[in-house]
Amino acid sequence: MSKIQDAFKNGKAFIPFITAGDHGIATTERYIRTMVKAGADMIEIGIPFSDPTAEGPVIQAASTRALSTGVKIDDIFDMVRRLRTGNDAITIPLVFMTYVNPIYVYGCEKFFAYCEAVNIAGVIVPDMPFEEKGELQHFASKHGVEVVSLIAPTSENRIEMIAKEAEGFVYCVSSLGVTGMRSEIKTDIKSIVDTIRKYTDIPVAVGFGISTPEQAAAMAKVSDGAIVGSAIVKIVAEHGDKADDVLFDYVKAMKAAVAQA
């Protein structure tokens, strides 16, 4: 069983996100292998949701494209099972990023049992704050799946409470607003990360708005890693099922930038 913290053992981590089923589940499977080869330390696999309220236009569109192919949660578990088996099985930690409703309606017990079976190390659920994590936590813990906590620039007095119970890694949200590329990240990330570190020893990675190697390096410099979603999804949107080379080069450059931070 690979654990989230394994992602942070090779220096600063680069964590790409991809929407499962965007241009077909077989394409997603191939792109995950591509990103692993290019040096990704952990991959966030997005289970598409019809109404992703925390996403900007790029990931919203990817979710819509994915769902229009008819992809089901069962197909995504099957894909992860394929990635985890055979001679070319991938071994880095994989996490799911989705909304609380698909997990709840699919069935929490079934969902986390399958996560355990296919070796999903954790889940990131942006519409499930600290106060409501009881909805999933019991089922996740029972199956050894870590529930990742998010901390935002507005968390302030909530950081201590959240960080003390955080597991896997802390997802530090870089900016206000939804996911999407930003030309500039103005938040004082260092001070937020420093506060988080007063209360927990687990790694802290920064996401939302990061697209360039310079941004990723700047974020990784003050934390343990950088998470990139919209920029990856945009490459897939632009290149469809022929994004392999572009994706490989992008992830390689981002990992290099993060590693030097």
Add this chain to the structure above:
Amino acid sequence: MSEQQRHGYFGEFGGQFMPETLMNAVIELEEAYNTYKNDPEFIRELEDLHRTYTGRPSLLYFAERMTNDLGGAKIYLKREDLNHTGSHKLNNVIGQMLLAKRMGKTRVIAETGAGQHGVATATVAALMGMECEVFMGAEDCERQALNVYRMELLGAKVHPVTSGTSTLKDAVSEAMREWTNRMADTHYVLGSVMGAHPFPLIVRDFQSIISREAREQILAVEGKLPTAVMACVGGGSNAIGMFYNFIPDENVKLIGCEAAGRGIDTEEHAATMAKGTVGIFHGMKSYFCQDEDGQIAPVYSISAGLDYPGIGPEHAHLRDSGRAEYVPVTDDEAVDAFEYLSRLEGIIPAIESAHAVAHARKIAPTMSKDDIIIICLSGRGDKDVAAMAKYRGVDIHE
């Protein structure tokens, strides 16, 4: 029985499923509400505005011709359509905007379906000198073009929402996204008893004035409580307003009328109670129209205001605890009722409210002359005239 057991919950429904970025904003809202809801100055200002601006108390009207025509229960209409801006929405908006001002907010955002809540928010923003932006599904902008112009006339900026199904749920999602982006100076004036705690509680409290007045009014004219009160339900704000003060009166039936569109046996309806399952979306655990993977279903109703795939958590609790019942009403039935009330009583109801009128037409004849029904006439139907004409195959230019 509607008292909350767990913090922010009605029975097992409700909660606060918001992104971490907004958690301090909803906590701040709850604290402000708890501070001001019993503040005499706040209450006085709210009551003054309702008396001098909204036009409250709203009338309780005995619909004598309708009563005689149906030949059963006596029918009263609670005339929320007579409020300034033409619907019950102003009850909540004035309350939330007074709260927003006290919280130091200078800008408000809102979602709207039929445009009623958007118009109410734009109106009070003009009154209070606040900046206002309204998110409205692109399809609804088309269905309710008059209300779009009305909001702009009042100084609001209207954002047509093209994501998802381009209707009310997408407008709510987009308003939430905008709030995540900017909350320091901005209050999100949610228009229904839905979303994350404390919204379902705040909106219900501000709307409960409907049943507070209606209960006093019916006791004054009839000397007894009604047999049933009924209202249309989308998110459920006018319904909870109509129900709330009758909840302890266990002999008063509470009936919510939801949009069955082209029928609950088709794919084209918004009948959350009849066809939905429990889920967690838009900040709350409640019933939703959705598939087995929790993907929210595209819903349909002729009424933009009822075209929502979920329902407020307190309604879910009232239903599951057996206190209230919820019935589906089709487009056809609602349009018939729209015309019926217009011709019989000289009152053109909103197509939303016509869903409740339609159900009253079904049950009143089965009841005795000693029975009393109060229908919440939540809005007026001027906005729907063009759409109703189109439904009947008449093409008129707005």
